[in-house]
Structures are given as structure tokens and as C-alpha cells.
Amino acid sequence: MSTDIGVWIAAFLTLGILSFLYKDNPFYKVSESIFIGVSAAYWFVYMIYNVIEPNLLGNLQKGEWWYAVAGILGVMMLFRLIPKIGWLSRWAVAFMIGTGAGLNFIVYLQSNVMKQIRGTLAPLNSIGNIMMIVGVITGLIYFFFSAEHKGLLGGAAKVGIWFIMVSFGASFGYTVMARISLLIGRMHFLFSDWLGLLH
Amino acid sequence: MRREIPLFITAITGVVFIIAYFIPHPPFNQIQDLFQTWFQIIAAFAIILGVLNLMVVNGDKVYRRSKGWGYSVIIILSFLVMAGIGTFKLGSKASPLEEGTPFMYLFYNVYYPLTSTVFALLAFFVASASFRAFRARNKEAALLLTAAFFVMLGRVPIGDYLTSWIPLKWLHLSTIANWIMAYPNMAAQRAIMIGIALGIISTSLRLILGIERSYLGGD
Numbered sequence: 202m203s204t205d206i207g208v209w210i211a212a213f214l215t216l217g218i219l220s221f222l223y224k225d226n227p228f229y230k231v232s233e234s235i236f237i238g239v240s241a242a243y244w245f246v247y248m249i250y251n252v253i254e255p256n257l258l259g260n261l262q263k264g265e266w267w268y269a270v271a272g273i274l275g276v277m278m279l280f281r282l283i284p285k286i287g288w289l290s291r292w293a294v295a296f297m298i299g300t301g302a303g304l305n306f307i308v309y310l311q312s313n314v315m316k317q318i319r320g321t322l323a324p325l326n327s328i329g330n331i332m333m334i335v336g337v338i339t340g341l342i343y344f345f346f347s348a349e350h351k352g353l354l355g356g357a358a359k360v361g362i363w364f365i366m367v368s369f370g371a372s373f374g375y376t377v378m379a380r381i382s383l384l385i386g387r388m389h390f391l392f393s394d395w396l397g398l399l400h
Numbered sequence: 401m402r403r404e405i406p407l408f409i410t411a412i413t414g415v416v417f418i419i420a421y422f423i424p425h426p427p428f429n430q431i432q433d434l435f436q437t438w439f440q441i442i443a444a445f446a447i448i449l450g451v452l453n454l455m456v457v458n459g460d461k462v463y464r465r466s467k468g469w470g471y472s473v474i475i476i477l478s479f480l481v482m483a484g485i486g487t488f489k490l491g492s493k494a495s496p497l498e499e500g501t502p503f504m505y506l507f508y509n510v511y512y513p514l515t516s517t518v519f520a521l522l523a524f525f526v527a528s529a530s531f532r533a534f535r536a537r538n539k540e541a542a543l544l545l546t547a548a549f550f551v552m553l554g555r556v557p558i559g560d561y562l563t564s565w566i567p568l569k570w571l572h573l574s575t576i577a578n579w580i581m582a583y584p585n586m587a588a589q590r591a592i593m594i595g596i597a598l599g600i601i602s603t604s605l606r607l608i609l610g611i612e613r614s615y616l617g618g619d
Contacts, residue, residue: 207509214510218517222524234471236514238478241451243511245479246486246503248444250495257441271438275445282452288402291616293442295406296413298615300439302604303417309604313597317590329583336587337594344595361591366540368588370547371580373530377548378555380523387520390513 203395212395215387336364407610414608455479482506547585551577 203209217232257275260268278293280286321337323330342354343361350358393399413435420432458472466472485496485503492501536542553559554577563572570576606612 207505211509211513215513215517218514218521221521230468230471231474232514234474235478235510236518237454238475238480239482239506239511239514241454241475242479242482242486243507244447245451245483246496248447249487250497252440252444256437260437267434268437268441271441274438275442278442278445279449279452281449282456291402291406292409293445294615295409297439297442297446298607299410299413300417300435302410302607303414304436305600306414306418306604306608307421309597309600313593314601317594317597321587321590329579332583333587333590336584337590340588340591341594344591361588362540363543364584364588364591366543367547367580367584368592370544370549371551371585373526373544374548374551374555375581377523377526377530377552380520380526383516384520384523387513387517 202397208395212391215391219387335360340364403613403616406616407613411608411610414604418608451479478510482510547580550580554578554580 203212214232214235217228218236220226220232221229253275257268257272261272274293274296277289279290281290317337321333323333325331325334339357339361341361342357343350343365345354345358348354389399416428416431416435420428455476458475460466461472462469462476482503484490485506487496489496490502492498492503495501496503498504530548534541534545534548536545550573553562554573554575559573559577566572570579603612607615
């Protein structure tokens with residue numbers, strides 16, 4: 202059995218969260234509350250030392266005063282907590298939205314439209330490649346709602362939904378396996394690191 | 401003033417990014433880099449806003465002695481302990497995010513086990529949900545069920561063990577799982593990705609042109 206206090210804390214918190222499998226109980230709620238508090242604290246400190254210190258304070262110390270604009274906009278974002286001047290936070294939100302829109306417009310056009318179409322246009326020399334072209338085209342037809350899914354369009358949309366269902370099934374299986382592997386990790390921690398039963 | 405300036409800011413920042421893509425030369429690429437750093441800084445403040453809001457909401461619950469206020473005390477205390485150790489660099493000289501600091505000790509012994517256990521807990525709920533949902537009631541549901549079955553079994557050693565005696569390698573469960581992931585799954589994912597991208601592009605244009613204004617809220 203471990204003699205490290207950190208391992209004991211981790212073990213109790215792990216058991217606290219797992220106790221929800223029995224029912225909602227105070228042990229779970231305490232662990233959950235600690236989780237909320239430390240998560241907020243971790244990201245708070247992470248943002249201060251990984252973003253604000255190097256990108257804002259570091260640049261201001263170098264005399265690059267134009268970074269102060271970002272600092273001012275950032276502080277304006279916090280005005281949301283004061284109802285009387287809360288509207289000022291819109292300036293910061295507008296900057297975020299504008300940057301996001303401009304960036305997404307380019308990034309999605311490049312990577313999610315152009316590159317995906319290029320990747321789909323492979324020679325039709327294997328069942329896989331034929332399936333790829335048919336799947337992408339019929340899948341897109343399924344998402345085309347400007348015309349009623351009838352006749353040829355309806356048939357293509359039907360094939361599209363088959364591909365989409367296979368994809369959802371595969372994604373589901375993949376997610377389940379990822380969660381199971383996390384569970385195995387926690388069980389290994391409890392039985393090996395904490396109790397020392399596995400070697 | 402309350403709506404015009406934000407609309408102007410959105411339009412200018414959005415247009416700068418689009419121009420910088422087609423003209424990747426000074427001053428546009430420099431302005432783009434600057435705006436990206438500003439974006440990170442403001443996003444950091446947005447996280448801080450979220451954290452402060454969490455404290456205000458829970459502080460209010462404690463003040464009013466609302467139902468479950470004791471748990472709010474735990475949230476505030478656990479935040480103050482971890483944030484205090486990190487912000488004031490207790491026990492660390494340079495950054496609290498370096499290995500071996502008390503902040504990282506809390507990260508590895510409190511934050512990490514809690515995060516992974518919460519996600520591991522979902523395995524049970526996903527299993528119970530699939531037990532209820534996985535019924536081959538029609539062709540589409542049967543396809544979903546079959547794909548999930550092959551991917552789940554094909555991703556674990558027992559899947560290959562069950563089919564290892566088959567001389568034809570393409571009939572092995574792991575090969576089938578990989579094929580499903582690489583072709584039918586990828587085809588549908590691409591269709592979904594292209595559809596989402598077209599939606600995002602049109603929404604971005606609506607935002608930049610000031611047609612979409614819901615982010616400004618009321619008044």
C-alpha cells in the first residue's frame with residue numbers, strides 16, 4: 202500500500218467520483234465541488250502564466266505599447282460583471298467574434314473544404330476509393346435541404362444516411378473504447394499505485 | 401454607439417484576416433499576427449471572467465445560505481487554495497507550471513485523477529445507454545450497431561485473437577475495423593466536415609457584414 206499522501210488524496214477523490222455509480226451522495230458531491238474549484242484555479246493560473254505574463258506584460262515591458270489595447274479590451278471584458286457598464290464588454294466580444302469569423306472563414310475554407318475535396322478525389326481503382334466518392338457525395342446530398350428528398354435525390358440521401366449511420370457507429374465504438382481505456386487507467390491506479398496489489 | 405462600434409470592430413478584424421490570406425505581405429500579415437496575439441490575451445481575460453463569475457455565483461449562494469451552500473464553500477476554498485499557490489508561486493521560483501512545484505503536485509494528485517475519473521465514469525453511462533439504444537429496429541440502426549461492434553472488437557487484442565485462425569488477413573477484426581474507419585466512416589465524416597465548414601463560412605460572412613448581430617445581445 203502506498204505511503205505517499207498525494208496518492209491517498211487521488212485515491213479518495215477517484216473513489217468519490219466512482220461512488221456516483223451507486224447514487225448521488227455527499228462523498229461524490231464533495232469530490233465534484235473540489236473538481237470544479239481546482240479546474241477553475243488551474244485554468245486561471247495557466248492563463249496568467251502562459252498567456253497574460255508573456256504576451257501582455259512581457260511585450261509591454263519591451264515597450265511595445267500597442268499590446269496595451271488588448272489589455273484594455275481584456276479588462277473591458279470583465280466589465281460584464283458590473284451591470285451598469287456591462288455593455289462595454291461588447292467591444293471585446295466584438296473583437297473576439299471578428300477575429301474568430303475572419304480566421305474560421307480562411308481555416309475552414311482551406312482545411313475542411315478544399316483539402317477534404319482534394320482528399321476525396323482519388324483514382325477509382327479500389328472499392329474503398331469508390332465508396333469514398335459515393336459516401337461524400339450522397340452524404341452531402343443528405344444535408345441539402347433546399348429541395349425535397351424525393352426520387353433520385355431521395356435515393357441518394359438514403360444512401361447518404363447509411364454512410365452517416367456507419368460513421369456514427371464507428372465514432373460511438375471509438376468513444377466507448379477511449380472511455381474504457383480511461384477506466385482501466387483509474388482501476389490500475391487504485392489497484393497498483395494505491396493498494397499495491399498489481400505489479 | 402453601443403452597437404455601431406462593436407459592429408465596426410467585428411467587420412475590421414474579420415476583413416483583416418481575409419485580406420491577409422490573399423495578400424500575405426506587410427502590413428496585413430503583421431496586423432494578422434498582432435490580432436492573433438490580442439485574441440489570445442482577450443481569451444485569457446474571458447477565462448478569468450468565467451472564473452470570477454463562478455466565484456460570484458457561489459459566493460452569493462453561501463451569503464444567502466441557499467440549498468447546498470456547503471458545496472459552494474468547498475468550490476471557493478479549493479479554488480482559493482490552488483489559485484493562491486499558483487498565482488503567488490508558493491514553493492516555486494520561476495513558473496508554477498514547471499514540474500516539481502506545489503501547484504503541479506496538486507495538478508497530478510487532485511486535478512488529473514478527478515478529470516480522468518469523471519470521463520471514465522462516462523463509460524458506464526455509455527454502456528447503459530447503448531444497451532437501451534442498440535436494437536436493430538431498422539436498416540439504419542443495424543448499420544450503426546454493426547459498425548460499432550466491429551470497431552469496438554477490432555480495437556482490442558481479443559478481437560484479433562478471435563479471428564487470428566482465419567488465413568485471409570482482410571477478414572481479421574482489426575483489419576475490418578481499420579477499413580471501416582478509413583473508408584465508410586471517413587466518407588461520412590468528410591461530408592459532415594464539408595457541410596459544417598460551408599455553414600461556418602456563411603455564418604462568418606454574415607458576422608463580418610453585420611447581418612448576424614445576436615452576439616450583441618439586447619438593448
